[in-house]
Amino acid sequence: xxxxxxxxxxxxxxxxxxxxxxxxxxxxxxxxxxxxxxxxxxxxxxxxxxxxxxxxxxxxxxxxxxxxxxxxxxxxxxxxxxxxxxxxxxxxxxxxxxxxxxxxxxxxxxxxxxxxxxxxxxxxxxxxxxxxxxxxxxxxxxxxxxxxxxxxxxxxxxxxxxxxxxxxxxxxxxxxxxxxxxxxxxxxxxxxxxxxxxxxxxxxxxxxxxxxxxxxxxxxxxxxxxxxxxxxxxxxxxxxxxxxxxxxxxxxxxxxxxxxxxxxxxxxxxxxxxxxxxxxxxxxxxxxxxxxxxxxxxxxxxxxxxxxxxxxxxxxxxxxxxxxxxxx
Amino acid sequence: xxxxxxxxxxxxxxxxxxxxxxxxxxxxxxxxxxxxxxxxxxxxxxxxxxxxxxxxxxxxxxxxxxxxxxxxxxxxxxxxxxxxxxxxxxxxxxxxxxxxxxxxxxxxxxxxxxxxxxxxxxxxxxxxxxxxxxxxxxxxxxxxxxxxxxxxxxxxxxxxxxxxxxxxxxxxxxxxxxxxxxxxxxxxxxxxxxxxxxxxxxxxxxxxxxxxxxxxxxxxxxxxxxxxxxxxxxxxxxxxxxxxxxxxxxxxxxxxxxxxxxxxxxxxxxxxxxxxxxxxxxxxxxxxxxxxxxxxxxxxxxxxxxxxxxxxxxxxxxxxxxxxxxxx
DNA sequence: CCATTCAAGGAATAGCTTTTCCTAGATGAG
DNA sequence: CTCATCTAGGAAAAGCTATTCCTTGAATGG
Numbered sequence: 001x002x003x004x005x006x007x008x009x010x011x012x013x014x015x016x017x018x019x020x021x022x023x024x025x026x027x028x029x030x031x032x033x034x035x036x037x038x039x040x041x042x043x044x045x046x047x048x049x050x051x052x053x054x055x056x057x058x059x060x061x062x063x064x065x066x067x068x069x070x071x072x073x074x075x076x077x078x079x080x081x082x083x084x085x086x087x088x089x090x091x092x093x094x095x096x097x098x099x100x101x102x103x104x105x106x107x108x109x110x111x112x113x114x115x116x117x118x119x120x121x122x123x124x125x126x127x128x129x130x131x132x133x134x135x136x137x138x139x140x141x142x143x144x145x146x147x148x149x150x151x152x153x154x155x156x157x158x159x160x161x162x163x164x165x166x167x168x169x170x171x172x173x174x175x176x177x178x179x180x181x182x183x184x185x186x187x188x189x190x191x192x193x194x195x196x197x198x199x200x201x202x203x204x205x206x207x208x209x210x211x212x213x214x215x216x217x218x219x220x221x222x223x224x225x226x227x228x229x230x231x232x233x234x235x236x237x238x239x240x241x242x243x244x245x246x247x248x249x250x251x252x253x254x255x256x257x258x259x260x261x262x263x264x265x266x267x268x269x270x271x272x273x274x275x276x277x278x279x280x281x282x283x284x285x286x287x288x289x290x291x292x293x294x295x296x297x298x299x300x301x302x303x304x305x306x307x308x309x310x311x312x313x314x315x316x317x318x319x320x321x322x323x324x325x326x327x328x
Numbered sequence: 329x330x331x332x333x334x335x336x337x338x339x340x341x342x343x344x345x346x347x348x349x350x351x352x353x354x355x356x357x358x359x360x361x362x363x364x365x366x367x368x369x370x371x372x373x374x375x376x377x378x379x380x381x382x383x384x385x386x387x388x389x390x391x392x393x394x395x396x397x398x399x400x401x402x403x404x405x406x407x408x409x410x411x412x413x414x415x416x417x418x419x420x421x422x423x424x425x426x427x428x429x430x431x432x433x434x435x436x437x438x439x440x441x442x443x444x445x446x447x448x449x450x451x452x453x454x455x456x457x458x459x460x461x462x463x464x465x466x467x468x469x470x471x472x473x474x475x476x477x478x479x480x481x482x483x484x485x486x487x488x489x490x491x492x493x494x495x496x497x498x499x500x501x502x503x504x505x506x507x508x509x510x511x512x513x514x515x516x517x518x519x520x521x522x523x524x525x526x527x528x529x530x531x532x533x534x535x536x537x538x539x540x541x542x543x544x545x546x547x548x549x550x551x552x553x554x555x556x557x558x559x560x561x562x563x564x565x566x567x568x569x570x571x572x573x574x575x576x577x578x579x580x581x582x583x584x585x586x587x588x589x590x591x592x593x594x595x596x597x598x599x600x601x602x603x604x605x606x607x608x609x610x611x612x613x614x615x616x617x618x619x620x621x622x623x624x625x626x627x628x629x630x631x632x633x634x635x636x637x638x639x640x641x642x643x644x645x646x647x648x649x650x651x652x653x654x655x656x
Numbered sequence: 657c658c659a660t661t662c663a664a665g666g667a668a669t670a671g672c673t674t675t676t677c678c679t680a681g682a683t684g685a686g
Numbered sequence: 687c688t689c690a691t692c693t694a695g696g697a698a699a700a701g702c703t704a705t706t707c708c709t710t711g712a713a714t715g716g
Contacts, residue, residue: 003387003445005672016696021674028675029694048443052384053672056701061380066424077405084426093440096394096424098412112421115376117331220606244606251608275602278548278572280579333702344666349704356705357664381702384671661714669706676699683692 004045012041024049055117064301065095065113067106067134069147070126074272075290079124079145082294090302092119103132110136120301123147124294128157129189141304145297146290148313154304156297156314158288160190163318164197167239167267167286170320172202174327176237176265178210182226182249183241186215191241194269198239210235216245223248231256236264237326243268243275246283250325254280266325281324292316332373340369352377383445392629393423393441395434395462397475398454402600403618407452407473410622418630420447431460438464448629451475452622456485457517469632473625474618476641482632483641484625486616488518491646492525495567495595495614498648500530502655504565504593506538510554510577511569514543519569522597526567538563544573551576559584564592565654571596571603574611578653582608594653609652620644 010020015038022028023038041047055061064087070076084094095113099106113121114137123134125147133149136142141154148155171179181198184191195213202209210233216222223245230238231252240246246268250260258264260281268276271287293316304310338348343366350356351366369375383389392415398404412422423441427434441449442465451462453475461477464470476483499507509526512519523541530537538561544550551573558566559580568574574596578588586592588609596604599615621644632638 006674007672017672018674018676018697019695022695025674029692031694034694048439049674050384050672051440051444052380052389053701054674056378056380056384056671056703057673057675059701063423073405077401080424081426084424091440093444094424095391096408096412096422098409111376112419116379116421220608224608244602247606274572278575280548280552334704335702345703346667346705347665350665353704357662359664362664377704378702381671382704384673384701385703385705387671657716659714659716661712663712664710666709667707670704671702674700677697679694679696681693681695683690685690686688 003050004047006047006049008045009038009042009047012045013038059117060119060305061117062091063093063095063116063118064120064122064298065097065109065116065118066122066124067097067099067109068124069099069101069106069131070124073126074270075126075146076124078290079294079297082291082296083122083145083298084294085291086295086298086302092302106134110134114140119305122294122297122301123149124297127188127190128160141301143297143301143304145293152311154300154310154312154314156293156300156316158290158293159315159318160193160288161197161200162315163269163286163288164194164199164239165201166318166320167194167269168198168201168205168207170284170322170326171237171239171265171267172205172207174265177207178233178235179207179237179239180210180230180233180235181213181239181241182223182230182245183213183215184218184222184245191215194241218242218244220244220248220251223250224252227252231258237266238264239267240269242270243272243279243283243285246285246325247275247279250279250281250283260325261327265327267320268325271321276321276323279325284320284322284324284326287319287321289316289319331378332375334375334377336373337366337370337375340373341366387445388447389445390419391421391423391444391446392448392450392626393425393437393444393446394450394452395425395427395437396452397427397429397434397459398452401454402598403454403474404452406618407622407625410619410624411450411473411626412622413619414623414626414630420630434462438462442468447633450622450625450629451477452625455516455518456488469629471625471629471632473621480639482628482638484621484628485641485643486618486621487643487646488521488616489525489528490643491597491614491616492522492527492567493529494646494648495522495597496526496529496533496535498612498650498654499565499567499593499595500533500535502565502593505535506561506563507535507565507567508538508558508561508563509541509567509569510551510558510573511541511543512546512550512573519543522569546570546572548572548576548579551578552580555580559586565594566592567595567597569597571598571600571607571611571613574613574653575603575607578607578609578611588653589655593655595648596653599649604649604651607653612648612650612652612654615647615649617644617647 068076097109144155227249268285271285276283396404425437472483555577596613599613604611
């Protein structure tokens, strides 16, 4: 039950293994008839070259490691899919590694991936704040996606600030003038950036913010609570730091009889389908295009593997998806 | 900038490469002093054996392929994490492959994984109904997780029927006697099994079901709608086929002033944290223990790689997580 | 003192593919 | 007819490790 090797193909075609290899790869000088004979033998025997042998010879494995600290949750998954997409078409396979936020696990994974001679590493996370750089062999290129390293290095991030901006522009465009912001903990860089972009766009349009940004948690509970506090200010639009907060806000508004979007327009963030679509009414939401983040990260990694020297942070523009909660 | 190989270690330690290999692997007859010298040289040079070369020689790669048709969504992810967990401790790495439900992509992935000489395959999906078996080399073991093959083969599934049963038992135990069921489309095997387990447990306890199971969609919208239809029957408990339906039901109940859990107890399914915890009140829910499904699948695969012959379907018991919506 | 055994480590092979270099035969030119 | 050139394909090396078999020197037994 041995695997069929190029040796078997060569024997079946009555040529040497070198010739068989050339025939299959279109190399060297061979008669067309010989090429055909080898190709047919390979076909008949179901030959597929052993990637391990190719990799050993080529000095690279056509694999990359994908490291996440996120247990592949909400954010890593789309990034991962985008990355896999970009790599898969280039015929590079992905090793999946979940560090569970344990530096020791991370170290072991990196050693393992190095021993497997991966061509590169993609590191993803659930927060965009700088994290300690991974300690990898310096000639293995690394790209960070949805997270960034402490020192220098290449990173691809969503544009949170831009996301805040387009949310504000949208609410202004539909005529709202008493616009509030409820979001997650201030210690999250993403929360601060979204708030900053939002406020800046309001300022640029000459619209006054309805109170300062309210920082709290990323939960529905906080959305319900903050919306209650905000009611006295009579906002006609609320921009929420994520979709869960927006759902909490919607709950409170409905409970006190404020109509969405007629009385208060609502915009969420993340465009997390089950949350945004299931809400009553379905939520407008800023989409960070995480798949695109992953795709771009993978493309940068491919470039780096190809020898290009890259660094710095690349931001992927966010996109507003308008649904009923802001008037669609 | 070449990678350090065992040749370098051997040279540094002043021995042959065979001896160096034996020293590092504890094989052969060597003086303790020699072993130490080699170990120190390896340490100093930062040597790690090239896994590709080892794999080529051993005829196996210590990798497995993880194939999903689910775009790594709600269900595959926990399965995948469990699997990675079980494999990682056995020092097997995982190739991630997302077929996007495209049979052609699946075929290409399988070819690729075969060429990479994976030791085995795990196939996961988002539905438990039988699917066409993957067309892999017959001496690569395959285990299905959260899905099962058409013909024979090893599969690990959640126990949907048992999940329905424990939901019913719980509602009966807290004294409910007018118990209804709202769930997803009847064409889903999981929906039918959950309903069957639920009804059977009611019957066994001599409790009459409050109307037949209502099949519909897996959405909040359907939950809201079905709850409205159900109100006339005055149920004192509703078991929902997933957490999204349960949230929809809760919305409607709240809207008409029925208290949860005092007037109507609610139990969902999936125990999807952001849904179940964010709900008002937080949902009791049946947890399929998908990580365990993945872990068991991986363990079965390891056994199969080790030469054991396994087949048949293994079901992982579900677990009820009680929260406020059913009285906790 | 010689023959045998043992300890320690070296040499070579296998695993599979690709590529470089080389050879044998054929063809063309002079 | 001889030499140069070309064509088609073979032989061998490289990539790295683990293992089997072999060699050398020392030690032991008779």
